[in-house]
Amino acid sequence: MKILLLLLFTVISSFTFAQSKETLFDFYGKGYYTSSNLKVSKGDRINIEASGSMIVGPFAGSRTPDGADYTGIFGQNYNLIASKLHCALMVCVNESMQSIDYSQVNWQVCGSSYQFTSPSSGYLIFDLNELTNWRHDNSGSWKVKVTIETADIIPPKITLTQPNGIRNRGMKPVPSEMFQIGIAGSVTDDSGVKSLKINGEPVSLSLDNGFSKVVKLNSGENTIGVEAEDTRGNRAELQFTVERTTNPTPKESFGVYHALIIGVQDYQDPRISDLVYPVTDAKNVKQMLLDNYNFRAENVKLLLNPTFQLLENQLEAYLSQLNNMDNLLIFFAGHGRLDPISKEGYWLLADSKNDSRRTWLSNTAIRQYIKGIKTKHTLVVSDACFSGSLLRTDVTNTMVLQEIYALSSRRCITSGGYTTVPDESVFIRHFLRVLNENKEKFLTSEDFFRSFKQAVIRAAKEIRGPESVPVPQTGIIPETDDLGGDFIFVKK
Known part of the structure; x- marks a missing residue:
């Protein structure tokens, strides 16, 4: 494509207006007035209000900003701009604050109240419509308030x-x-x-x-x-x-498949009991993926009894190595812990200390890594005690296969909720059985989960009795930018 x-x-x-600024000044009429506060942009809306009175020249007397129709005692026109009212307050927009060509700018009478939209960018220039050589006798001033509403474009x-x-x-x-x-x-x-x-x-x-x-x-x-x-x-x-334009093969179309498989059973801290099966389980999962599904050996990482730092290093590497043409499966088998107060879940690594949470990998940290690794789809499979704390409420997905793959996903399958799980894992036995017996070319993680959930529960009841049976769970990993798709296993 x-x-x-x-x-x-x-x-x-069209233009709308995002913010406004207000400028107040006294206008004395002895020359034009402007300032850096009166800078405008094309499209700005200008509102001018002026008040007060000014004694203008030796003959005209008191004038308001509105001006008057006055030709002088000798029939002369004393206006700076002949077509405008005498002694009216005028305004124009000029590119510069200093150089004004009175014959070229478009002066407008603003009087005591005036609104207009700035036709160009520049500075507001205010002046009195009176010849400059008659202004030396002017006294008093007008109060002028200018509100500039900035155009939101x-x-x-x-x-x-x-x-x-x-x-x-x-x-x-x-x-x-x-x-x-x-x-x-x-x-x-x-x-x-x-x-x-x-x-x-x-x-x-x-x-x-x-x-x-x-x-x-x-x-x-x-x-x-x-x-x-x-x-x-x-x-x-x-x-x-x-x-x-093309019809690529399924292997190409579903991107590159990566797997990080972790098995921890030998713990350095004697206060944490060793396990028997996680290493074997991890090896079996790796072999199943290589033999039956679209995973290449160079893209499958097997970490047996890794330290906290070794696992973090691999997750850090994925942050820069993988992109949205990749799919990632993370499998963990080992001890899990749950904080009874915060309900935060943890994975325990080979060098984790029994009484030091700093050496445990928290669900919060796992979620942050999953969010940061920019794969198309990421699926976490956790066979550890209390692994259900990694999830939020189940989401039922009824989209067709094409829609499922089109949107990114960040999902998890766990062997239990907020309960302990046995060392000899019924979950792993059925996990591998379903992957091995699957005849479908494409298998979503939700369909995969549904096909073995009940079998895991029944088998666990036979071993542990009806009480405290770990119930496998699946769902979206919260706060990881899941868009509603799903991880798809592609059969070889």
Whole structure:
């Protein structure tokens, strides 16, 4: 699928006004007045209010800012601008604060009250409509208040996180069955976002202004438009073309599969009891993935009895090594702990100390790594005590396969909720059985989970009795930017 960026942001609406500033000054009429506070931009709305009286010249007498129709005692025109009222307060917009060509600027009589929209950028210049050589006798002043409302012409900012090809203008292969694409991102605006549409259809925004939508694709070129409008009527539109031209094989279309398999059974602290089966379980999981599913040996990391630092180093490496064309499966078998007060769950590594939480890997840290590793799909499988504390409430997914893969996912399958689990794992036995017996080409993690959950519960009851049976759980890992998709096992 080829993705071409056609058009960036376009302002569609007229000006609206975001903020205002007010300037007060006394105008004495002996020369023009301006200041740096009176700088304006094209489209700004100007409101002027003036009051008071001024003694003008030896004959005209008292004048208000509105001026008067006056030709002088000898029938002469004493106006600076002949067509305007005598001694009226005038205003213009000039590029400079110093150099004014009176014959070129467009003077307007503002009088005691006046509003207008600035036709250009520059400075407001105020002057008295009277010849300059008659001003030396002027006395008194007018009080002038100028309010400048700044035009808001900035449209919302649309940021797309999916599909990634828009950012790189590259090729994005999809299988022939994949006739849809996930669109996701965020939209921001200082005045607030009013609405968002994708291909003309309204899309709801999350609390942090994120959005996601699955768009169907036709053969050939598909133009997709994302349009946002802020609360002041400014709009931005992002358009791009998705060209569906090839029918890659399933292995190519579902990206590269990586696995991090961890088994911890030998603990250095004698206060933490050793286990018997996690290393064997981890080896069996690795072999099952290599033999039956789309995992290559160079992409499968097996950590047996790793230290806290060794596991963190590998997770840190994934932050920079993996991208949204990759899929990651993380498997952990070992001891787990639960803080009874905070309900925070932990994985215990080979060098963890029985009484030091600093040496335990917390669920919070795991979630942060999962959020930071920018894979297309990440699935965590945890066979440890209290591993259910990693999850929030179950989410039922009824989307078709194409839609499921189009959106990123961050999910987890655990061997139990807030309970202990046995060393000899019934969970792992059925986990491997289902992977081995599966005949489907594509298997989502939810379908996979449903196929062995009841078998695990029944087997656990036979061993432990009806009380305190660990119940396997699945769900979304919270706060990891899951968009509603799912991890898909691809059979060789």
